[in-house]
Amino acid sequence: MYQKSIADQAKGLRAKEFSSEELTREYLDRIKRFDPQLNSYITVVADFAMAQARIADERIAKGDAGPMTGIPLAQKDIFCTNGVRTSCGSKMLDNFIAPYDATVVERFNQAGAVMLGKTNMDEFAMGSSNETSFYGPVKNPWDTKTVPGGSSGGSAASVAARLAAGATGTDTGGSIRQPAALCGITGIKPTYGRVSRYGMIAFASSLDQAGIMTQTAEDSAMMLNVMAGFDERDSTSLDKPVPDYTANLNNDFKGLKIGLPKEYFAEGLDSGVASVVEAAINEYKKLGAEIVDISLPNSSLSVPAYYVVAPAECSSNLSRFDGVRFGYRCEDPKDLEDLYTRSRGEGFGPEVKRRIMVGAYALSAGYYDAYYLKAQKIRRLISDDFKQALNQVDVIMAPTTPTVAFNIGEKVDDPITMYLSDINTIAVNLAGLPGMSIPAGFSQNLPVGLQIIGNYFDESRLLNVAHQYQQVTDWHTQIPKGFE
Amino acid sequence: MQWETVIGLEIHTQLATRSKIFSGAATAYGAEPNTQACAVDLGLPGVLPVLNREVVTMAARLGLAIGAKIAPISIFARKNYFYPDLPKGYQISQLDLPIVGKGELEIELEDGTTKIIGVTRAHLEEDAGKSLHEDFHGLTGIDLNRAGTPLLEIVSEPDMRSAKEAVAYMRKMHSLVRYIEISDGNMQEGSFRCDANVSVRPMGQKELGTRTELKNINSFRFVERAINFEVGRQIDVLESGGRITQETRLYDADKDETRPMRSKEEAMDYRYFPDPDLLPVEVSESLLNEVRASLPELPDARRNRFIEQYSLSREDASLLTSSREMADYFESVTQVSGDAKLVTNWVMGSLSGALNREGKEISASPVSADMLGGMLKRISDNTISGKIAKEVFEAMWQGEGDADAIIDKKGLKQITDTGAIEAVLDEIIANNPKQVEDLKGGKDKLMGFFVGQVMKQTGGKANPGQVNQLLKKKLGL
Numbered sequence: 001m002y003q004k005s006i007a008d009q010a011k012g013l014r015a016k017e018f019s020s021e022e023l024t025r026e027y028l029d030r031i032k033r034f035d036p037q038l039n040s041y042i043t044v045v046a047d048f049a050m051a052q053a054r055i056a057d058e059r060i061a062k063g064d065a066g067p068m069t070g071i072p073l074a075q076k077d078i079f080c081t082n083g084v085r086t087s088c089g090s091k092m093l094d095n096f097i098a099p100y101d102a103t104v105v106e107r108f109n110q111a112g113a114v115m116l117g118k119t120n121m122d123e124f125a126m127g128s129s130n131e132t133s134f135y136g137p138v139k140n141p142w143d144t145k146t147v148p149g150g151s152s153g154g155s156a157a158s159v160a161a162r163l164a165a166g167a168t169g170t171d172t173g174g175s176i177r178q179p180a181a182l183c184g185i186t187g188i189k190p191t192y193g194r195v196s197r198y199g200m201i202a203f204a205s206s207l208d209q210a211g212i213m214t215q216t217a218e219d220s221a222m223m224l225n226v227m228a229g230f231d232e233r234d235s236t237s238l239d240k241p242v243p244d245y246t247a248n249l250n251n252d253f254k255g256l257k258i259g260l261p262k263e264y265f266a267e268g269l270d271s272g273v274a275s276v277v278e279a280a281i282n283e284y285k286k287l288g289a290e291i292v293d294i295s296l297p298n299s300s301l302s303v304p305a306y307y308v309v310a311p312a313e314c315s316s317n318l319s320r321f322d323g324v325r326f327g328y329r330c331e332d333p334k335d336l337e338d339l340y341t342r343s344r345g346e347g348f349g350p351e352v353k354r355r356i357m358v359g360a361y362a363l364s365a366g367y368y369d370a371y372y373l374k375a376q377k378i379r380r381l382i383s384d385d386f387k388q389a390l391n392q393v394d395v396i397m398a399p400t401t402p403t404v405a406f407n408i409g410e411k412v413d414d415p416i417t418m419y420l421s422d423i424n425t426i427a428v429n430l431a432g433l434p435g436m437s438i439p440a441g442f443s444q445n446l447p448v449g450l451q452i453i454g455n456y457f458d459e460s461r462l463l464n465v466a467h468q469y470q471q472v473t474d475w476h477t478q479i480p481k482g483f484e
Numbered sequence: 485m486q487w488e489t490v491i492g493l494e495i496h497t498q499l500a501t502r503s504k505i506f507s508g509a510a511t512a513y514g515a516e517p518n519t520q521a522c523a524v525d526l527g528l529p530g531v532l533p534v535l536n537r538e539v540v541t542m543a544a545r546l547g548l549a550i551g552a553k554i555a556p557i558s559i560f561a562r563k564n565y566f567y568p569d570l571p572k573g574y575q576i577s578q579l580d581l582p583i584v585g586k587g588e589l590e591i592e593l594e595d596g597t598t599k600i601i602g603v604t605r606a607h608l609e610e611d612a613g614k615s616l617h618e619d620f621h622g623l624t625g626i627d628l629n630r631a632g633t634p635l636l637e638i639v640s641e642p643d644m645r646s647a648k649e650a651v652a653y654m655r656k657m658h659s660l661v662r663y664i665e666i667s668d669g670n671m672q673e674g675s676f677r678c679d680a681n682v683s684v685r686p687m688g689q690k691e692l693g694t695r696t697e698l699k700n701i702n703s704f705r706f707v708e709r710a711i712n713f714e715v716g717r718q719i720d721v722l723e724s725g726g727r728i729t730q731e732t733r734l735y736d737a738d739k740d741e742t743r744p745m746r747s748k749e750e751a752m753d754y755r756y757f758p759d760p761d762l763l764p765v766e767v768s769e770s771l772l773n774e775v776r777a778s779l780p781e782l783p784d785a786r787r788n789r790f791i792e793q794y795s796l797s798r799e800d801a802s803l804l805t806s807s808r809e810m811a812d813y814f815e816s817v818t819q820v821s822g823d824a825k826l827v828t829n830w831v832m833g834s835l836s837g838a839l840n841r842e843g844k845e846i847s848a849s850p851v852s853a854d855m856l857g858g859m860l861k862r863i864s865d866n867t868i869s870g871k872i873a874k875e876v877f878e879a880m881w882q883g884e885g886d887a888d889a890i891i892d893k894k895g896l897k898q899i900t901d902t903g904a905i906e907a908v909l910d911e912i913i914a915n916n917p918k919q920v921e922d923l924k925g926g927k928d929k930l931m932g933f934f935v936g937q938v939m940k941q942t943g944g945k946a947n948p949g950q951v952n953q954l955l956k957k958k959l960g961l
Contacts, residue, residue, distance in 0.1 A: 080530045093529065100523055102530055199530040206760035234532050235763050313760055316562050319573020320527040324626070327529075340566055363564070363755035372757060 102199020181449020
């Protein structure tokens with residue numbers, strides 16, 4: 001059952017070929033068997049999952065089931081789950097059990113989906129390799145010496161190794177698309193504001209967006225149908241009707257205009273990755289798409305702008321972790337100052353501290369204009385680049401990452417190099433656009449992702465474009481060796 | 485040297501919403517600690533603020549009432565600092581684009597003249613919780629009930645020149661926020677408190693002196709005392725050749741002194757930036773029109789109308805319009821009884837006296853406007869005298885019923901029957917021949933003696949005017 005896509009599992013459940021209990025049991029067994037090699041889960045909730053599966057089976061029996069009822073999923077450990085630890089990959093929240101469900105979690109519960117557990121991630125979603133997690137690095141199932149990408153590395157690895165039918169992720173600068181690419185799965189970051197952020201522990205509020213990691217684009221569409229929509233508890237979520245994302249998957253896109261931004265095919269792009277992406281573009285030509293060369297001239301500014309805005313917001317968002325009300329508190333604080341200093345000093349890892357310090361600096365009196373305000377201006381320039389490009393073309397395609405998965409430990413001591421691994425994904429967050437990554441082939445036996453960027457709220461088109469490719473290719477169905 | 489005092493006030497007024505500014509938790513005062521703090525108020529991981537639209541309307545009410553421009557778009561910003569009763573590690577406030585822009589407020593000075601005090605801005609923000617240092621055996625308790633309570637911070641220009649002016653401004657603003665029903669203004673509960681920026685300069689000097697900020701003063705009396713103390717302290721320092729340090733000082737009411745909290749060098753860098761969790765606040769022209777239409781008549785306009793419509797003195801009109809409840813009460817009584825001058829005397833005399841005596845607000849007066857009006861009608865139609873009315877008022881205050889019932893029950897109706905009064909008068913004239921002679925001889929003062937005697941014998945129920953007339957007639961005066 002585990003090889004099946006969510007769409008096929010849903011059909012099987014409906015047809016009573018198997019029950020959600022059987023399906024869930026299979027995943028739990030696989031997690032037990034394979035996850036020690038990967039470390040993709042921080043918390044597995046076997047009993048809870050089986051109870052949810054039984055309820056799902058009852059709903060299916062009663063005919064009260066939706067498409068996602070009974071499907072075993074993993075939640076990134078950034079989403080608050082009532083009664084189940086939500087660590088955000090940090091020692092700071094190792095003891096934190098939220099008293100409420102994030103909106104995303106609540107919606108999957110209502111849809112009758114099963115939660116297998118909470119997936120590993122970079123600490124507070126700050127990282128591109130899953131090495132900053134307090135719970136240890138996640139390994140890429142395609143080669144366990146390499147990283148799965150980050151920050152949603154646990155979600156990516158678990159879906160790639162078929163330890164969950166699908167998983168949620170969050171994407172602040174590429175944290176869904178980059179690990180999806182490195183693990184050979186499909187990932188979508190919807191338009192900023194499409195999915196509620198309520199209950200999703202904030203890293204950089206103006207960039208954070210919840211999204212999905214699955215085998216197929218169709219599965220992503222099914223999950224997005226559950227997640228998307230206005231939430232009155234999140235002022236930045238948009239009150240805009242949600243289409244049925246599965247409705248247009250099979251549309252013919254003959255005449256589709258695909259823009260290839262020259263800045264994403266320039267220096268630094270690995271030649272193996274480049275040829276895989278080229279082949280994928282050729283496939284699209286065969287499907288009737290028209291290729292247009294475009295330019296996003298301010299692309300080179302996206303990484304520096306991002307590494308001002310994101311740390312600035314995180315320095316403030318993470319102030320609530322002070323050892324006073326919840327989370328880690330140091331032993332025997334001498335006084336208030338000591339309580340703050342040691343609780344935060346001992347509770348946060350080095351990458352989180354680095355970003356808090358960079359962010360606090362960027363916001364401080366005398367530097368605010370030069371850093372924060374300037375970065376906001378660059379953000380507008382980058383948005384304008386995309387706006388102009390998307391006037392000419394329907395979607396933009398580019399490599400999701402400049403290289404395939406790198407080795408664990410390779411970049412961990414060099415933050416700048418690490419930050420550059422998100423060079424192709426960050427601009428999309430700065431502009432708030434939807435973006436996807438789909439598996440497009442292999443280089444050096446490791447997966448390569450094709451990034452598809454669309455206009456605001458054009459997720460249906462992205463999913464259609466991805467789905468059509470997946471009808472004529474089988475990269476998305478491949479399972480890493482040793483995890484069959 | 486002659487010194488001039490310069491004062492600006494920052495008034496924090498708690499907005500009278502039922503729920504908090506960014507969460508659905510209740511704002512009621514005095515609940516058990518931490519029973520009115522929800523996940524959002526606790527700053528739990530993952531929670532987000534959602535603006536209570538009511539605060540926007542309330543801020544707009546104040547803005548319109550002080551003739552200020554309401555920003556069509558204003559921005560919430562985060563003010564970052566660590567404190568245990570500040571759950572998120574930042575306070576959501578407004579910095580660059582506050583909701584209310586420049587306005588002004590007219591105050592009345594003791595000599596009867598008026599002065600315009602400029603209002604620089606007013607902005608919305610959330611209150612913090614409370615740290616409780618007692619009862620925890622060396623630890624500190626945190627009560628987050630107050631965290632997230634909506635505040636409007638009203639910042640004045642440095643236009644005040646004495647502690648008295650500062651108090652007059654604070655009182656006027658206090659009256660205004662209650663008038664337009666955006667705050668209960670309860671100072672004991674901290675719903676209305678202020679910080680004072682105080683400096684002195686040699687008389688005639690243009691530049692402002694170095695200022696100090698006096699924090700968190702929560703009564704009119706303390707404002708006056710704190711400023712006076714601080715002005716004296718600053719003059720002493722300057723006259724002995726010292727310099728004023730720009731700093732924040734705390735007023736200690738028990739010791740009646742101010743002392744330093746932190747200096748400019750220690751001043752915190754709050755690292756303000758726009759809050760990415762909240763959208764810009766938009767105030768449309770149509771919302772402004774709605775708010776404008778819903779505003780009551782404002783205190784100054786009402787005072788002017790009272791002067792004109794009821795022929796009151798400016799002083800009386802100011803007093804009567806100092807609170808909306810008082811002005812409403814006055815107008816209700818006048819509607820029932822007609823005689824505005826008489827109403828003024830009673831409202832500002834017996835009624836205010838009784839309210840003060842028992843520390844009651846006019847809204848809690850046991851004598852309603854209808855009851856007082858009913859009684860005053862009986863004075864006007866000569867059913868009772870002013871003197872008897874005092875007795876009737878006391879009885880109404882004690883809850884013995886309305887005026888007519890009390891007059892009836894106690895038999896307080898004035899004797900208007902000429903025959904009855906004449907009979908009493910005849911007897912008095914017969915018993916006091918000497919006084920009759922003297923009166924006839926031109927000792928007019930004795931009129932009072934005769935009237936008094938009649939009043940005494942009738943238990944105050946005779947009409948003194950009528951007695952006067954009858955006496956004159958009888959004695960041929």
